[in-house]
Amino acid sequence: MIASVSGEVLERRPDHVVVECGGVGYRLAVSAETLRSVPARGKRATLHAHLVAREDSLQLFGFASEEERDLFVSLTSVAGIGPKVAIAILSGGPPRELLRGIAAGDAKRFQAAPGVGKRTAERLIVELREKVAGELEADAGAAPGADAPEDPRMLARDGLVNLGYGIAEADLLLDGVTAETAEELISAALRRAAEGVRS
Numbered sequence: 001m002i003a004s005v006s007g008e009v010l011e012r013r014p015d016h017v018v019v020e021c022g023g024v025g026y027r028l029a030v031s032a033e034t035l036r037s038v039p040a041r042g043k044r045a046t047l048h049a050h051l052v053a054r055e056d057s058l059q060l061f062g063f064a065s066e067e068e069r070d071l072f073v074s075l076t077s078v079a080g081i082g083p084k085v086a087i088a089i090l091s092g093g094p095p096r097e098l099l100r101g102i103a104a105g106d107a108k109r110f111q112a113a114p115g116v117g118k119r120t121a122e123r124l125i126v127e128l129r130e131k132v133a134g135e136l137e138a139d140a141g142a143a144p145g146a147d148a149p150e151d152p153r154m155l156a157r158d159g160l161v162n163l164g165y166g167i168a169e170a171d172l173l174l175d176g177v178t179a180e181t182a183e184e185l186i187s188a189a190l191r192r193a194a195e196g197v198r199s
Contacts, residue, residue, distance in 0.1 A: 006046040028062030032091035104194035156185035
């Protein structure tokens with residue numbers, strides 16, 4: 001399995017890049033989000049990689065972060081979402097924003113990607129929402145010194161901060177939200193974020 005490719009950028013196109021590594025040029029399909037972080041031709045770059053093997057082809061995909069690669073793998077596990085559609089979805093924003101969209105059930109966001117209809121977007125939400133929420137709860141519970149029971153609201157705030165929200169924004173999203181667990185609080189806060197609650 002090819003986990004990463006590091007070398008000189010030979011080509012930089014809208015849908016792929018070619019990186020020379022050990023005298024071999026690797027063509028990696030990339031999202032628009034990853035392309036933004038790939039330097040100009042002649043510069044060195046390192047991309048996380050995922051190889052998709054089919055009976056008639058081998059296709060290599062490149063990612064600016066492990067988080068994006070992990071999301072790509074999750075997306076392609078959903079029926080009806082192949083590698084090309086997954087890359088189109090990933091082109092719609094940073095991985096953190098897409099994870100928030102999944103957790104908040106924002107199907108319309110994913111329908112904006114080419115090849116994603118209403119049913120596919122809804123299936124994506126149904127299949128991945130619980131996993132994303134579980135990861136948020138795990139992140140929230142990963143705080144050091146967690147021997148004693150902690151306040152679910154503090155855990156939820158930590159989870160939102162781990163998703164990229166500022167502390168003040170996390171507090172705003174949690175303001176007035178009532179729930180018993182950190183997971184429920186995070187889900188409610190993300191729904192508020194999707195509805196446009198802002199500081």
